[in-house]
Each structure stands twice: as C-alpha cells, then as structure tokens.
Amino acid sequence: MLAIAAAVVALSVVRAFAPMTYPGDIWRQSDTATIARNFAVNGMNIFFPQINWGGAGPGYVETEFQLLPWLTAVTYLIFGEHVVLGRLISLTFMLIAAAAFWGVARRVLPSIAARWALAAFFLSPAFMRWGTAFMPEATVLAFYLLALLGFLRWLREDRPVFLVWAAAATSVAALVKPTSLHLGLVIGLWVVFAARDRLRRPSLYLAGVAALVAPALWLRHAASLHATYGNTFGVISGGDSKWGSLSLWLSPAFYLGNLRTETIFVYGLVGLPLAVLGVVWLWRHRSLVSPARTAPLPLLGAAAVALTIYYFAAGRYTSSDLGIQYHVYSLPYAALAVGAGVAACLRWAQARIAPAITTVAGALTAVLLGAQSVNVFVQSLPDQAGVFGTCATELDAVSAPDDLVVVSTTSRTVEDGVTNNYQEPVVFFLADRKGWSLAADNHTPDNVDILRAAGARFLVVGDPELVPPGSPLAGWLADNTRQLRSTEQDGCAIWDLTQQPAVPSPAPGGAGGERGAS
Numbered sequence: 001m002l003a004i005a006a007a008v009v010a011l012s013v014v015r016a017f018a019p020m021t022y023p024g025d026i027w028r029q030s031d032t033a034t035i036a037r038n039f040a041v042n043g044m045n046i047f048f049p050q051i052n053w054g055g056a057g058p059g060y061v062e063t064e065f066q067l068l069p070w071l072t073a074v075t076y077l078i079f080g081e082h083v084v085l086g087r088l089i090s091l092t093f094m095l096i097a098a099a100a101f102w103g104v105a106r107r108v109l110p111s112i113a114a115r116w117a118l119a120a121f122f123l124s125p126a127f128m129r130w131g132t133a134f135m136p137e138a139t140v141l142a143f144y145l146l147a148l149l150g151f152l153r154w155l156r157e158d159r160p161v162f163l164v165w166a167a168a169a170t171s172v173a174a175l176v177k178p179t180s181l182h183l184g185l186v187i188g189l190w191v192v193f194a195a196r197d198r199l200r201r202p203s204l205y206l207a208g209v210a211a212l213v214a215p216a217l218w219l220r221h222a223a224s225l226h227a228t229y230g231n232t233f234g235v236i237s238g239g240d241s242k243w244g245s246l247s248l249w250l251s252p253a254f255y256l257g258n259l260r261t262e263t264i265f266v267y268g269l270v271g272l273p274l275a276v277l278g279v280v281w282l283w284r285h286r287s288l289v290s291p292a293r294t295a296p297l298p299l300l301g302a303a304a305v306a307l308t309i310y311y312f313a314a315g316r317y318t319s320s321d322l323g324i325q326y327h328v329y330s331l332p333y334a335a336l337a338v339g340a341g342v343a344a345c346l347r348w349a350q351a352r353i354a355p356a357i358t359t360v361a362g363a364l365t366a367v368l369l370g371a372q373s374v375n376v377f378v379q380s381l382p383d384q385a386g387v388f389g390t391c392a393t394e395l396d397a398v399s400a401p402d403d404l405v406v407v408s409t410t411s412r413t414v415e416d417g418v419t420n421n422y423q424e425p426v427v428f429f430l431a432d433r434k435g436w437s438l439a440a441d442n443h444t445p446d447n448v449d450i451l452r453a454a455g456a457r458f459l460v461v462g463d464p465e466l467v468p469p470g471s472p473l474a475g476w477l478a479d480n481t482r483q484l485r486s487t488e489q490d491g492c493a494i495w496d497l498t499q500q501p502a503v504p505s506p507a508p509g510g511a512g513g514e515r516g517a518s
Contacts, residue, residue, distance in 0.1 A: 029135055279300065279337050
C-alpha cells in the first residue's frame with residue numbers, strides 16, 4: 001500500500017508540472033486559475049473573486065467560496081505566478097483527504113480490507129484526474145472526508161468535540177462546493193441505520209444548523225454579486241441550471257452517462273465488480289463485525305441513497321461529460337467497497353492457492369485497478385489547448401494587455417430549453433485579457449456592434465462555422481472592421497473592431513480597384 005501511494009503521488013507531482021489542458025476540465029481550471037491571478041494582482045479580498053469575461057466591469061462573480069484560488073494567490077505573492085503551485089496545493093488537499101479516508105477505513109473495515117481500500121483510493125482515476133487539477137474537487141473532498149471521520153468518531157466515542165469537528169468540516173466543504181451538502185443526508189441516514197437513539201439528541205440538530213450558517217451567508221453574498229455585476233457560475237441565483245428533469249430521468253442516456261462516469265473515472269473499470277463483491281461479502285459477514293469497529297454497511301447504504309438522490313437532482317451535469325467532476329464524492333465509498341472485495345478475493349485465494357501465487361495475484365489486482373489511472377496520467381501530459389491556445393497566442397500578438405476583447409464560443413445561451421452558462425474562459429486566461437464571451441446564438445451584427453460600443457476592440461473566433469462566409473455577421477465584419485488573422489492562415493480569426501477595412505492598392509495601369517475580401 002505504501003509503495004502504491006508513493007508511486008501515485010510521484011506521478012501526480014509530474015502531472016502537476018504538465019500543461020493544464022485535460023480536455024474535459026480545462027474550462028474550469030482556467031476560471032479557477034484566473035481568479036487566483038486576479039487575487040494576487042488586484043488585492044487579496046477573498047469575498048470578491050474576479051473572472052476575466054465580465055466585460056468592461058471589475059468581473060466580480062457569483063461562485064463558490066474560493067479557498068483554493070486564494071491560497072494559491074498567497075503563494076503567487078511569494079514565488080510569482082506559476083500554475084503548478086495551485087495544482088500542488090490541490091495535491092496537498094488530496095493527501096489530506098487520503099489521510100482522513102484512512103481514518104474512516106481502519107475504523108470500519110478489517111485491517112487487510114482497510115489497507116486495500118486505501119490502495120483503491122490512491123489508484124482510482126479520480127485521484128489522478130482531480131488530485132492535481134486546478135479545481136476545487138480535491139479541496140472539497142478533504143473537508144468532506146474530515147467531516148465523515150469526525151462524525152464516525154462521534155458515533156464511536158460519543159464526545160461532543162467530534163460533533164463540532166464534523167459540523168465545522170461540513171460547513172467548509174459546503175462553502176467550497178455547495179453540492180457537498182448532500183453529506184447532510186449521508187449523515188442523517190447513517191444515524192437512522194446505525195444509531196437511531198442519537199436522533200433524540202438536540203445537539204445533533206444544533207450541529208446541523210450551525211454547519212449551514214456560513215454556507216448560507218456566503219451564497220447570499222455571492223447572489224448579490226450576480227445581481228450587481230451580472231456574472232455567475234450558476235451557483236444559486238441563476239445564469240445556469242444544473243437540475244435534472246423528468247424527461248432527463250426517463251432517458252436511457254441519463255443512466256448510461258452516470259454509469260459510464262462511475263465505472264471509468266471512479267472505479268477504474270475493474271473496480272466495479274470488486275466493489276459489488278465487497279458489498280456482498282460485507283453483508284454475508286455483517287454479524288462478525290468486531291466491537292472495535294463500526295459496521296461499514298450503514299455508511300455505505302446511507303451514501304448509496306444520498307448519492308443517488310444527488311445525481312438525480314444535479315442530473316443535467318452528472319450524466320454528461322461536462323460534469324464528470326460531480327462524481328468525485330463517490331470515491332471514498334467506492335474505495336471502501338473495493339477494498340472489501342479485494343480482501344474477500346485474497347482470503348479465498350489464500351485458502352486454496354500457494355502464497356507466492358496469491359502475492360502475484362494481489363500485485364496484478366493493483367496493476368489492474370491502476371490501469372485507467374495511468375491512462376488518465378498519459379492523456380494529461382500533452383498540451384491539448386488546441387484552438388484555444390492558438391487563439392490566445394494570436395490575440396496576444398495583436399493586442400495590448402488592457403484591450404477588451406470578444407471571444408466567441410460554440411456554447412449557446414439556452415441548451416435543450418435550459419438556461420446555459422456559455423462563457424468560455426480559456427482564451428481569456430491563456431492570453432490574460434478581459435472582455436466578453438459571445439454565445440453561438442448571439443453572433444449577429446447588432447450584438448457585436450453593441451459590444452464594440454461598450455469598449456471591445458477585438459473579436460476572436462476559433463470556430464469558422466460561427467461566422468460562415470455569406471452570413472450577416474461576415475458581411476458586417478467585412479464592411480466595418482479589419483481582419484488581422486484568419487482561420488485558414490493562422491488557425492484563429494481575429495478582427496480589429498475599431499479599424500476600417502483595408503483598402504487595396506489600385507490595380508496596375510488602372511485608376512482604382514474593387515475592395516478585396518478581408
């Protein structure tokens with residue numbers, strides 16, 4: 001287990017120095033890194049996070065409590081801006097999560113199963129993908145597991161300090177990501193399943209209410225930022241909807257999407273059958289739980305119910321590739337079940353197979369559990385910024401740092417009848433520019449002209465299908481702006497909205513010539 005942990009941490013450090021471009025996460029990492037940069041440059045007021053797609057305004061945005069970007073900004077002030085610092089802080093939080101998970105695992109599982117559960121925690125693709133991502137997933141998982149550990153110790157030792165511990169950790173987890181509030185349901189069901197007599201205690205409910213105070217105050221403040229400045233991540237006050245719907249829940253794609261994400265990015269493919277075996281083994285041996293341990297099945301049962309409700313509630317994202325990170329909360333429960341499953345297999349093998357073969361089988365199991373994690377590692381090493389990187393490079397070449405820009409995006413303001421956060425932060429981050437995102441369904445002359453009047457100087461279009469030849473916007477741009485870069489020649493189209501079209505030189509021997517296409 002120690003060798004596995006050391007190897008995974010070493011690979012994670014290597015990954016932290018690689019480009020911040022894992023395809024499904026780059027948009028969120030870009031926003032998080034932008035907020036960290038703006039803290040360091042514009043002041044360290046954690047209550048006013050700033051993004052770069054807020055137009056001509058300050059960019060204050062409704063978002064979760066930005067603990068990770070703020071801590072990263074502190075390191076920027078000391079060492080200078082290096083994205084790797086934020087990613088290493090994420091890894092630190094992931095190791096805290098692993099330590100807290102070990103505290104839970106060794107109190108609910110037999111020793112061999114607990115060690116294999118910790119190995120499964122490290123080997124999960126979720127650890128490799130989000131352990132060094134410039135995203136809040138590792139941060140929230142650390143406090144989420146600290147809350148579970150504190151509550152477990154309260155159940156076992158019945159000391160008020162552990163209930164306070166659990167409430168405080170839950171509060172911070174909910175600040176970092178409000179989606180972690182389903183933890184309250186996990187804890188409530190855990191009490192119902194394992195310690196129903198505790199439901200009579202007022203201290204339990206007082207702790208629950210206390211845990212909600214700070215998140216409620218933050219969400220109120222964040223909503224006021226949206227109301228005042230118009231920028232939002234869609235946390236609570238609008239701008240985007242994460243909720244599932246009846247039509248979605250009746251769609252096979254919802255169930256297949258959730259199953260695919262869990263199987264690939266949490267269980268690493270082979271972990272799923274082992275987890276099923278582990279739950280069966282724990283059920284069959286439930287009467288043999290040592291008095292020194294807490295039965296694991298009430299916790300796993302509570303988590304299964306709570307996570308199912310959570311995945312249904314946030315179904316618009318949990319079932320799609322845009323919300324793979326929403327499944328990070330499954331990691332500890334999956335690891336517990338996988339650990340029990342591996343221990344059951346090895347116990348069976350030890351009674352029938354030579355010890356040397358059993359050792360080889362254990363090593364092979366570890367390799368299979370980590371195979372998908374290695375795949376995540378390999379895929380994250382190349383720079384996959386693609387057209388975003390090209391547009392950022394070209395924009396940086398033609399603009400000044402204080403120029404306001406319009407960056408087009410293929411996302412629409414409404415997707416499948418649901419309000420959508422269409423903002424595309426990657427180019428803004430990579431080029432370190434500010435301005436507006438232009439949704440795919442807003443590519444009209446009137447909308448671009450309005451943004452030009454508001455102060456935008458450049459229009460950046462990475463996808464040529466957004467401004468096809470012969471479209472009204474293509475004609476307006478040809479008549480009113482100067483094109484500096486083209487998709488065909490430069491990989492990204494850029495127009496200077498403040499300059500008139502270039503007038504071609506007169507044809508040789510003639511008095512003049514027609515204007516060429518820009």
